Amino acid sequence: VVPLVHQRNSAGGNRELAKARYRRADSLRMERKIGEAEREYQAAIIADPRWEEPWNSLAMIALGENDLSKADSLLRHALAINPDHPAALCNLGTVRRDHEDYAGAEASYRSAIKSDSAFVLAYNNLGSLLIRLASYEEADATLDLGLANARANPVPAELSVSLLKHRGIAAEKLGRLDEARRAWLGALELGPGNAEIEALLSRMQ
Numbered sequence: 328v329v330p331l332v333h334q335r336n337s338a339g340g341n342r343e344l345a346k347a348r349y350r351r352a353d354s355l356r357m358e359r360k361i362g363e364a365e366r367e368y369q370a371a372i373i374a375d376p377r378w379e380e381p382w383n384s385l386a387m388i389a390l391g392e393n394d395l396s397k398a399d400s401l402l403r404h405a406l407a408i409n410p411d412h413p414a415a416l417c418n419l420g421t422v423r424r425d426h427e428d429y430a431g432a433e434a435s436y437r438s439a440i441k442s443d444s445a446f447v448l449a450y451n452n453l454g455s456l457l458i459r460l461a462s463y464e465e466a467d468a469t470l471d472l473g474l475a476n477a478r479a480n481p482v483p484a485e486l487s488v489s490l491l492k493h494r495g496i497a498a499e500k501l502g503r504l505d506e507a508r509r510a511w512l513g514a515l516e517l518g519p520g521n522a523e524i525e526a527l528l529s530r531m532q
Contacts, residue, residue, distance in 0.1 A: 340375025348374060349381055361388060379405040383415045390421060398422050413443035417452060424456060432456055445476045447486060454493050458500070467497040488518040495527060504531065 352367030365388060371381040386401035399422050405415040420435030436453035439446055450473025457466035473490050495510035508531060514524045 340377055342375045342378060345371040345375035345378050345381070349384070352381070352384065356384075356388070361391075364388065377408055379408040379412050379415065382408070383412065383418065386415070386418050390418060393425075395422050395425055411438075411442040413439045413446045413449065416442060417446065417449045420449070420452060420456075424452075429456065429460060433460075445480055447473050447477050447480070447482045447490070450476065451486060451490050451493065454490070454497065458493060458496055461500075463497050463500040467494065467501060470494040470497060484517045488514045488521060488524070491517070492524060492527070499531075507531070 348367050348371040352364045352371060355361075355364035355367060365385065368381040368385045368388075371378070372385075382401050382405035386398045386405065389395075389398035389401060398418065402415050402419045402422065405412055406419065409415070416435050416439035420432045420439065423429075423435055424432035433453065433456055436449050436456065439449035440453065443449075450469055454466045454470035454473060457463075457469060470490055470493050474487075474494065477487050477490060491510045491514035495507040495514070498504070498506035498510060508528065511524050511528050515521060515528070518524065
């Protein structure tokens, strides 16, 4: 059960206590102790309900469990506190995408990028969505910006692999097969043995 914003501390909260519980929750989530992590995020919210980060983190857990309704509610709490929170906007885009509200998803991803022009995940997700919508030129440009930001601000390898995978798909759709091959080979260097990338390359043989 998610604590209600106004249950306690509605005029403020103990941010230091909230941060301590939040850090513990992050550690538990990294250890894949999801139930314990949820309880710590909830404790962070009780300590300071006007801090958006634990709301967004709980929403990410809900997304991972494909509980879109719960994720949507949590993200609305986060965005009520900070309407420009880039991660919450990006996550809301994913909720809308999975609800097949593609216009809403696109708007949310664009808002995340507007809020933080270096937020690589939003470029990746927007580029992937634009491919789904057959907007290949715009997808290619969006993913190129994402890759430029990833080079300037190092990101997890799996995110770079995803950017390169989608960049290759966009290039292939535009008939730029050499670019597609280079993108997928680059993805395979970062993620050796990636079956999806290997399948994309094999169909070009």
